[in-house]
Amino acid sequence: MPRKQNKKIYSCVECNITNLDVKLRRIVNIYLCDICVKLDKYIQITKTFAKTTYYLSDDDLVNLDYIQEKSREYHKLSTYYNLSDIKEVFCNKYGIRQNQINKQLEDLSEQKDELKQERLKISDLFNNLTEDQKAIELRKHGLSISDISNLINLNKKIISNLVKNIKP
Numbered sequence: 001m002p003r004k005q006n007k008k009i010y011s012c013v014e015c016n017i018t019n020l021d022v023k024l025r026r027i028v029n030i031y032l033c034d035i036c037v038k039l040d041k042y043i044q045i046t047k048t049f050a051k052t053t054y055y056l057s058d059d060d061l062v063n064l065d066y067i068q069e070k071s072r073e074y075h076k077l078s079t080y081y082n083l084s085d086i087k088e089v090f091c092n093k094y095g096i097r098q099n100q101i102n103k104q105l106e107d108l109s110e111q112k113d114e115l116k117q118e119r120l121k122i123s124d125l126f127n128n129l130t131e132d133q134k135a136i137e138l139r140k141h142g143l144s145i146s147d148i149s150n151l152i153n154l155n156k157k158i159i160s161n162l163v164k165n166i167k168p
Helices: 047-053 083-094 098-127 131-140 145-164
Strands: 024-027 030-033 044-046 067-070 077-082
Touching: 044 047, 044 083, 047 077, 077 083, 083 098
Parallel strands: none
Antiparallel strands: 024 030, 044 077, 067 077
16 A cells, blocks of 8 residues: 655744745745735845845944855855845934835936036046146145056046945
8 A cells, every 4th residue: 555645834934834836946945825925024135135235344344144045047155135134224324214225326327427417527627638737736735647547546446445335
């Protein structure tokens, strides 16, 4: 006589649904239904996405829980954070509430675009000068032509830091 198999029944850890018609997904060793899997606290985003989208630095992410898994897309180890944790850090960093996140992101994006435009404008103005005019402008600031590459690298670092650390 064939043995009857005991099939393990899983339930969603969020809503406890055990209905067999509902697809359960295994996310980081827990099971979630199709509805609960869309909650911010279960959505996983990469470290790169968190930093670029929410204007966060490595220092901002230090105390957060994360998981590291092999990326399906790039086949390398990637760091993932819960979206709800990222949003909480973002709110704390910029002193806002959850309902103000989209507005703050828009403002930061506009500030970043303005900084980029300003950098391009300065770069265009400087590039349109003759070598003699460049030398004169540099001397006004106590610099020489040999300092130009150092100045360009310093300018890139300053702008990069400004863009990373835009504050409201």
